[in-house]
Amino acid sequence: MKYIATIVLAVFFIMPVSSQEDRPKLVVGIVVDQMRYDYLTRFYSKYGDGGFKRMMREGFNCKNNHFNYVPTYTGPGHASIFTGTTPKYHGVIGNHWYDKEAKGMVYCAGDNTVLPIGTNSDMERMSPHRMQTTTFADENRLFTQMRGKSIGISIKDRGAVLPAGHSANAAYWFRGKDEGNFVSSSYYFKQFPKWVDDFNASKIAQSYLKEWHTLYDISTYVESGPDSNEFEGGFNGKETATFPYNLKKLAKKNEGFDILKATPFGNSIVADFAIKAIQAEALGKDDITDVLTVSFSSTDYVGHNFGVNSKEIEDTYIRLDKDLERFFKVLDGEVGKGEYTVFLTADHGAIDVPAYLQSNKIPAGYLDNNARKALFQKFLIDTYGTADIVENISNNQIFLNRDMIKALDLDLEDIQDAIVNEQIRYPHITKAYTATTMGTVNFTDGIEALLQKGYHQKRSGDVILVNDPAYINYSKTGSTHGSGLNYDTHVPLLFFGKGIKKGQTYKKTEITDIAPTISALLGISFPNFAIGQPLEFVLENE
The missing domain is CATH 3.40.720.10 (Alkaline Phosphatase, subunit A)
Incomplete structure (x- = not known):
């Protein structure tokens, strides 16, 4: 027990402590x-x-x-x-x-x-x-x-x-x-x-x-x-x-x-x-x-x-x-x-x-949202008798009218699944997922993991769509983003600057690592829902 206590005490004293002098102004x-x-x-x-x-x-x-x-x-x-x-x-x-x-x-x-x-x-x-x-x-x-x-x-x-x-x-x-x-x-x-x-x-x-x-x-x-x-x-x-x-x-x-x-x-x-x-x-x-x-x-x-x-x-x-x-x-x-x-x-x-x-033979293109919308409305009317069960389509997400679904005595998850199966048939949609999938399956890599980290259960839609690589809804001039x-x-x-090492790395870092790294540098609490990790190799007093 005395030996363990000595180790703990030694570790305590060699851990860096961010003092007033250590922090940048x-x-x-x-x-x-x-x-x-x-x-x-x-x-x-x-x-x-x-x-x-x-x-x-x-x-x-x-x-x-x-x-x-x-x-x-x-x-x-x-x-x-x-x-x-x-x-x-x-x-x-x-x-x-x-x-x-x-x-x-x-x-x-x-x-x-x-x-x-x-x-x-x-x-x-x-x-x-x-x-x-x-x-x-x-x-x-x-x-x-x-x-x-x-x-x-x-x-x-x-x-x-x-x-x-x-x-x-x-x-x-x-x-x-x-x-x-x-x-x-x-x-x-x-x-x-x-x-x-x-x-x-x-x-x-x-x-x-x-x-x-x-x-x-x-x-x-x-x-x-x-x-x-x-x-x-x-x-x-x-x-x-x-x-x-x-x-x-x-x-x-x-x-x-x-x-x-x-x-x-x-x-x-x-x-x-x-x-x-x-x-x-x-x-x-x-x-x-x-x-x-x-x-x-x-x-x-x-x-x-x-x-x-x-x-x-x-x-x-x-x-x-x-x-x-x-x-x-x-x-x-x-x-x-x-x-x-x-x-x-x-x-x-x-x-x-x-x-x-395209001019350099690289796969890319533009989405025809009007054609996609027409196909989808026909599907909704043919299947459910109305297109009004869809409340909004924006940011590659489909939002359903839950009050109408309840009034029509339809099952929400069944409709989500049916829309996924319909949308995946359309040109230049490469993936589609339901809110239920985002909430129940733990994805650890790939585009699915990125979608899940961007999915807010209360604010996001019922179906999420992913377009083909380099296919965008935009004018034919200029660049855009979002994928x-x-x-x-x-x-x-x-x-x-202060507290930062000189160096470089090809090790993968993520955007959510920045705030914890600065918090560690300052010796302050991490932001209250931070999921990133401090980049220890960046800090002088790691």
């Missing part, structure tokens, strides 16, 4: 919207030494990092990164989803109980109330008795609101249209801090309505396809999706300041605002850890518009690298080298434009 969580992992390697030669390369050189590069659920959308992605869990538990099952109780679509950050701040538009009534679990920023607030600050910043509201957490001091996002300002909601405060009013009054957004040309000679952009091709969308008012773009001239036909969202300058103004927040809020200026979340969303808008293989996406990442470099220099000066910790990842990847893949395939799940994961 500031944690910065960076999300690059729609960033595929191969953007790190494909554009590597074009990056400078102070942005992405600095993170890889001075920090730790997890090269085989994946999302571990479906669907791979922006709202679920941001929620999962910062909560350490998946839609199955945090409840953000899409950007929008069908609410079975309200009988209508809801938005992941929408909240009609709050008021917009900084704008008169009712479109900006946002809060994190639909996210059901805590983030590591929430846990840091609780750990520090609410003295550690938590602020979220993005072009997109959901990219600011969800990462910052429920107890955040503030979340700010960009309203375009005819305003060009950062806005927020009364969930956080009744009026802006003076520095936010001053930033908006500076009219910095106007300065970015300028000509967008490639940063370097376009002939050197050999990592992307031809500038003129048939796979890109472009802007209203310009016949071709080719450089240069006169943004000031095009703004009127493209929702005013909204045009900035689909250019590299949307990222630049986010970096400007984040730098101002660090300075004005004195983030990282004392020994109580603060959290800043920054989501660069313009990469997503550019990808949707121009596609994965465009020169526009290449130039956007080259310019983002420059913005990261100046952002890190401010952190060095304001917080101090070695006093802050940064991680960088993405909320999802993206598919190459299927039309482009469980590698082009959507494989995203960067870089750590650097």
